[in-house]
Amino acid sequence: MGYAEELITLEGEEPLASFGVITDVQYADIPDGVSFLGVPRYYRHSINVLQRAVKKWNKEKVDFVINFGDMVDGYCPKDQSLAAVKDIVNEFSLFNGPVYHLIGNHCLYNLPRDTLLPMLNIPPSDLHAYYDFSPVPEYRFVVLDGYDISAIGWPEDHPNAVKAVNFLWERNPNSDKNSPNGLLGRDRRFLMFNGAVGKDQLEWLDGVLQDATSLNQKVVICSHLPLDPNASSNEALLWNYNEVMDLIHRYDCVKVCLSGHDHKGGYSVDSHGVHHRILEAALECPPGTNAFGHIDLYPNGLLLSGTDRMETQEIIYSRC
Numbered sequence: 159m160g161y162a163e164e165l166i167t168l169e170g171e172e173p174l175a176s177f178g179v180i181t182d183v184q185y186a187d188i189p190d191g192v193s194f195l196g197v198p199r200y201y202r203h204s205i206n207v208l209q210r211a212v213k214k215w216n217k218e219k220v221d222f223v224i225n226f227g228d229m230v231d232g233y234c235p236k237d238q239s240l241a242a243v244k245d246i247v248n249e250f251s252l253f254n255g256p257v258y259h260l261i262g263n264h265c266l267y268n269l270p271r272d273t274l275l276p277m278l279n280i281p282p283s284d285l286h287a288y289y290d291f292s293p294v295p296e297y298r299f300v301v302l303d304g305y306d307i308s309a310i311g312w313p314e315d316h317p318n319a320v321k322a323v324n325f326l327w328e329r330n331p332n333s334d335k336n337s338p339n340g341l342l343g344r345d346r347r348f349l350m351f352n353g354a355v356g357k358d359q360l361e362w363l364d365g366v367l368q369d370a371t372s373l374n375q376k377v378v379i380c381s382h383l384p385l386d387p388n389a390s391s392n393e394a395l396l397w398n399y400n401e402v403m404d405l406i407h408r409y410d411c412v413k414v415c416l417s418g419h420d421h422k423g424g425y426s427v428d429s430h431g432v433h434h435r436i437l438e439a440a441l442e443c444p445p446g447t448n449a450f451g452h453i454d455l456y457p458n459g460l461l462l463s464g465t466d467r468m469e470t471q472e473i474i475y476s477r478c
């Protein structure tokens with residue numbers, strides 16, 4: 159039997175590990191609203207989605223949880239930002255295991271990095287929010303910081319903010335730098351609410367992927383900002399998604415990229431067989447509904463079991 163035929167389904171196999179996933183909770187104690195495009199946003203209800211998720215993850219006894227960013231919303235009144243982040247962190251702390259957090263643009267609208275990162279237990283490293291961990295010997299998880307080069311979240315005179323402003327102003331002529339008006343196709347990603355992975359982080363990523371290769375580990379990339387235009391809206395992409403993917407494509411170890419930010423969710427398999435799955439947002443769940451899930455990891459694939467608005471999906475790795 160050929161390799162591909164052996165791997166048609168994961169059913170019946172014992173997972174190596176399981177973890178919970180949720181993204182874009184964007185909690186705020188404010189009335190319901192809508193996105194710029196008119197999609198309803200349920201700011202108060204989203205914390206209930208998180209509470210139900212934690213309960214379910216504890217019941218399922220998953221090994222760890224990943225929060226894909228934007229735990230609080232930019233509309234949260236700024237005198238309530240600290241309390242709102244504490245409320246959400248407190249809900250996550252009710253999970254019986256480690257929780258790994260990613261930061262998103264909405265986190266950075268609320269709190270500066272030096273306040274936010276310690277609250278999220280992100281390993282201290284010069285205020286950067288990229289790190290990696292290996293929950294089982296067979297797998298390495300790599301968390302990217304897509305707001306490394308960003309016009310939000312750094313003091314105005316920080317070199318990364320200066321770089322971001324120069325980069326963005328050259329590419330987006332609109333006075334509102336969040337407006338994609340007049341930008342075409344993938345250039346519509348050049349918006350202030352996105353950002354880029356900087357040079358140091360790219361070098362770090364290269365080193366982690368070399369190490370994972372030598373250890374024969376499969377790699378899952380976690381990024382708030384999506385990395386593949388065929389899974390994502392153009393407006394949600396990481397500014398230098400192409401540079402990051404060119405690096406990733408040099409390694410066979412990377413199997414899947416998981417993201418948030420593009421609230422409707424998405425899926426693609428790219429030209430090199432890497433799977434991209436954008437997770438559906440908790441914020442857009444009408445009261446009583448959910449968007450969270452758990453992922454079972456297998457040697458040759460993974461199974462995302464979604465609740466309500468988060469779609470269930472089996473992924474069999476194309477490159478093994």
Ligand SMILES: Nc1ccn([C@@H]2O[C@H](COP(=O)(O)O)[C@@H](O)[C@H]2O)c(=O)n1
Nearest residue numbers: 192193194195334336337338339351393
């Ligand atoms: N197509 C779009 C999307 C967004 N904007 C601008 O971004 C801001 C935030 O957008 P949300 O999706 O979070 O509501 C929004 O206020 C607009 O300034 C846009 O111009 N065009």
Ligand SMILES: O=P(O)(O)OC[C@H](O)CO
Nearest residue numbers: 351391393394419420421
């Ligand atoms: O959650 P927001 O406000 O950053 O919205 C991001 C958009 O959905 C990206 O297309």
